Amino acid sequence: MNKMVKGYLLKDRGTVVTDKSLIENAKDDEFVEVSIIITMEEIQGWNEEIEMMGLDEESEEDRD
16 A cells, blocks of 8 residues: 655755745745655654654653
8 A cells, every 4th residue: 555645846846845845045936846655664764763763652642
């Protein structure tokens, strides 16, 4: 199974982000909206990395 998310391609750099504000000083017209397809295996890999870094514990503490 795959997950599809909206992304934004910064035309002059070939960089794709999911949040335009990550690129400082870029204007809306410098982006093209794209679709990003991410495999569940990739997402699971990210989850394992987050767990290894202990970031999942921080987010659980924030919820309490």
